[in-house]
Structures are given as C-alpha cells and as structure tokens.
Amino acid sequence: MLDITKPSTAQSSIPFDADRLDRLLDDADIDVLCASSKHNVQYLLGGHRAFFFESMDAMGLSRYLPVLIYPKDNRQKAAYFGHRMESYQKENNPFWVSEAQTNSSGSLDVMAKAMDYTRRAGVKTKRIAAELSFLPVDAGNALRKAFPDSEIVDAVFVLERLRAVKSPAELAQLRIASEGVIDSMLAVIAKHGPGASKRKLTEALRREETSRGLIFDYCLITAGSSLNRAPSEQTWEQGDILSLDSGGNCHGYIGDLCRMAIQGEPDAELEDLLGEIEDIQRAAMKPIKAGATGSVIYAAAEPLVQKSKHHNHMHFLAHGMGL
Structure with missing residues (x-):
C-alpha cells in the first residue's frame, strides 16, 4: 500500500x-x-x-x-x-x-x-x-x-x-506567528513577578506560544545585569530588566521578536536610553521601501549610533524575516 x-x-x-x-x-x-x-x-x-x-x-x-x-x-x-x-x-x-x-x-x-x-x-x-x-x-x-x-x-x-519576495500567503503566516509571539510574551510578563527563574519564564513562554497554535523554537532570555541568554535558575527580581527574544513557528514561518520588561518602575536613565533606541530604530525604518537595499537601513542608523554617548555599549543589527 x-x-x-x-x-x-x-x-x-x-x-x-x-x-x-x-x-x-x-x-x-x-x-x-x-x-x-x-x-x-x-x-x-x-x-x-x-x-x-x-x-x-x-x-x-x-x-x-x-x-x-x-x-x-x-x-x-x-x-x-x-x-x-x-x-x-x-x-x-x-x-x-x-x-x-x-x-x-x-x-x-x-x-x-x-x-x-x-x-x-x-x-x-x-x-x-x-x-x-x-x-x-x-x-x-x-x-x-x-x-x-x-x-x-x-x-x-x-x-x-x-x-x-514574499507572497501574500507567506506574509499572512509571518503575521500570525509574530503576533502570537508578542501576545505570548505579554502574557508571561503579566503573570510572573519577582522570584521567577529564567527557566520557569522560558517554560511559561513555551506553553503560551503552543496554546496559540505555534511551535516553540527558542527563547533567548536575560534578567538583571547579566547578558547570559540561556535559561537558568537565575531569578527576575525587583528592579531587574527582563529581555525575552523568541521565535514561534507557524507552518514553517517563524515570528522572531523581542520584548523587554522591568519589575517596578524604570528610572530616568532607562527612559532616556529607551527613547534614544526608539529614535534610532525609527530612523532605520524610514528609508525602507520596495526596491531599497539593506545598506540604506544601516546608512540611516549607524551615524546615530556613533553620535550617541553610549556608542561603546550599543550595537545595531537589522536582519530579515528569513525564508
């Protein structure tokens, strides 16, 4: 048969x-x-x-x-x-x-x-x-x-x-995957408080993405001042920044996004840093249009990175949505 x-x-x-x-x-x-x-x-x-x-x-x-x-x-x-x-x-x-x-x-x-x-x-x-x-x-x-x-x-x-060049059907899959990842991250952040370990947060994100019909691929996670992005028993404590960078797969198309959160209220320095990063990102998006090359994105962003007083601690990367 x-x-x-x-x-x-x-x-x-x-x-x-x-x-x-x-x-x-x-x-x-x-x-x-x-x-x-x-x-x-x-x-x-x-x-x-x-x-x-x-x-x-x-x-x-x-x-x-x-x-x-x-x-x-x-x-x-x-x-x-x-x-x-x-x-x-x-x-x-x-x-x-x-x-x-x-x-x-x-x-x-x-x-x-x-x-x-x-x-x-x-x-x-x-x-x-x-x-x-x-x-x-x-x-x-x-x-x-x-x-x-x-x-x-x-x-x-x-x-x-x-x-x-993506077809409308492919773009639809990418949108479903991306929105599912974002919703999952926001749910994890809302449901966890001080003391949650990176391993526990990663497992919670896996469950959230799966419940939305996605296949969980990975989670790069940092908490506090550590830049180690692997799941571990390190905990997310009061005043700590949390970074979730995850990929969720929808029928072979991956939504790859990052969201950050803080336990408590951000101070003025963090607010200023976030504002500067947002300005750079918006400048990088401005020249994007059909027919433009990837180099125009860097041409718009890199000068702003170099002008920043934090340039020795900043890195700009733009990548595609993959195949």
Missing part, C-alpha cells in the same frame, strides 16, 4: 513564480535544481512537509531526505521523491509535479531514485545546483557518481533570491 510509484495527479497551478526561478537558474547558468532542505521543498511543493519527520530526521541506519528535481525551462518534468510515509499526505493533497515517488527509505535510496529519473527525463545536466548545506555526504557522493561529467554547484543563492 505504501509503495506508490505512479505519477501524482498534478495540481492545476505551480505554487511559486516558476518564471522567476527559470530566470534565476538561467542567470546562474544552472540546468537542474536539486532541492533537499525541508523548508525549500515545502516552499516548492506549495506547503507540503512530512509530518512524520517534523522533529527528527534520523531513521534506522540512515535519515529522511526529501528531494525535488526542477529542470530549468522544463517545469513539466519537475519531480519529487520522498519517504513512503508521505504517501498518505500525497493521497490527500496531490503534488503539482508530474512525477511524485513516495516509496523511498533513507538518503541513498531516495537520491538513487531521483538521479535515475533525472537521467530518464533527458534534460541537460551540465551544471546541477544542489543544497550543499542540506545534502548528506552519502547522498552528495551518490549525486556526483551518477553525473561524473556534471559540475555540482550550490543552489543557496538562487533559492534565496527566489524566496526573498
């Missing part, structure tokens, strides 16, 4: 901008894309993620490895190769690719099936882009052995460029 090898009934539309992907592959002189990270396979398949391997990839003497093959300018020959446990999900929600084999078990098995299909598809394979950081050594060696005359290059830049 699980060894289903027939091509899936393709969905009516491709869930990403295939024209853009073809252009990016062409610009990089890449003939075939071989995606093998769970997050990029999920994106390219329109949301599919193997629930059986959500938490751990280890499996017997090998590991779970999803493989999606996308030949440039040949989207009709795109194919997916996964574990046999994914057959149930494929039956419920068929993939858009014309070939979908969910009958593998282990990294070498799945790569052998993917490479056999690529040869039979008759597509050009002079340059193959693989996710080298997400490809086990055994599967990578199998890829090179299957195509000894091909150049294997890294697919990371092409996939980063493809996914940099």
Whole structure:
C-alpha cells in the first residue's frame, strides 16, 4: 500500500513564480535544481512537509531526505521523491509535479531514485545546483557518481533570491506567528513577578506560544545585569530588566521578536536610553521601501549610533524575516 510509484495527479497551478526561478537558474547558468532542505521543498511543493519527520530526521541506519528535481525551462518534468510515509499526505493533497515517488527509505535510496529519473527525463545536466548545506555526504557522493561529467554547484543563492519576495500567503503566516509571539510574551510578563527563574519564564513562554497554535523554537532570555541568554535558575527580581527574544513557528514561518520588561518602575536613565533606541530604530525604518537595499537601513542608523554617548555599549543589527 505504501509503495506508490505512479505519477501524482498534478495540481492545476505551480505554487511559486516558476518564471522567476527559470530566470534565476538561467542567470546562474544552472540546468537542474536539486532541492533537499525541508523548508525549500515545502516552499516548492506549495506547503507540503512530512509530518512524520517534523522533529527528527534520523531513521534506522540512515535519515529522511526529501528531494525535488526542477529542470530549468522544463517545469513539466519537475519531480519529487520522498519517504513512503508521505504517501498518505500525497493521497490527500496531490503534488503539482508530474512525477511524485513516495516509496523511498533513507538518503541513498531516495537520491538513487531521483538521479535515475533525472537521467530518464533527458534534460541537460551540465551544471546541477544542489543544497550543499542540506545534502548528506552519502547522498552528495551518490549525486556526483551518477553525473561524473556534471559540475555540482550550490543552489543557496538562487533559492534565496527566489524566496526573498514574499507572497501574500507567506506574509499572512509571518503575521500570525509574530503576533502570537508578542501576545505570548505579554502574557508571561503579566503573570510572573519577582522570584521567577529564567527557566520557569522560558517554560511559561513555551506553553503560551503552543496554546496559540505555534511551535516553540527558542527563547533567548536575560534578567538583571547579566547578558547570559540561556535559561537558568537565575531569578527576575525587583528592579531587574527582563529581555525575552523568541521565535514561534507557524507552518514553517517563524515570528522572531523581542520584548523587554522591568519589575517596578524604570528610572530616568532607562527612559532616556529607551527613547534614544526608539529614535534610532525609527530612523532605520524610514528609508525602507520596495526596491531599497539593506545598506540604506544601516546608512540611516549607524551615524546615530556613533553620535550617541553610549556608542561603546550599543550595537545595531537589522536582519530579515528569513525564508
């Protein structure tokens, strides 16, 4: 029952901008894309993620490895190769690719099936882009052995460029995750007083995020004057500042935010520091618009940081929402 090898009934539309992907592959002189990270396979398949391997990839003497093959300018020959446990999900929600084999078990098995299909598809394979950081050594060696005359290059830049522009659906997921994290932090701060340990606060945040439908990923937490951000038995006491920096996962999209609190009332120095930080952040946000590069954010913020009398104790960082 699980060894289903027939091509899936393709969905009516491709869930990403295939024209853009073809252009990016062409610009990089890449003939075939071989995606093998769970997050990029999920994106390219329109949301599919193997629930059986959500938490751990280890499996017997090998590991779970999803493989999606996308030949440039040949989207009709795109194919997916996964574990046999994914057959149930494929039956419920068929993939858009014309070939979908969910009958593998282990990294070498799945790569052998993917490479056999690529040869039979008759597509050009002079340059193959693989996710080298997400490809086990055994599967990578199998890829090179299957195509000894091909150049294997890294697919990371092409996939980063493809996914940099978020769709409305992705933005909605990020908003749900972000708002859920903020609400969870505010709930934890409101429910805990002096004497709560960082470990207890972290566990409370995990429960709050989970109750809002998120998967708790992490919490970087500091209390008082210590800059140690790991959970511990250190307690949050009267007059102490608390910093919660956490990521909550919503269907593969992470809301990553930070909120700070104090036990008691902040003094004038803290109020002034917060005001200065807010001014820098607002200045950094002002030049943000469609088409602007990340450098304009730093160009707006760094001069203000350097002008501050606290510049030796300040650090400015702007990062994206990830993929």
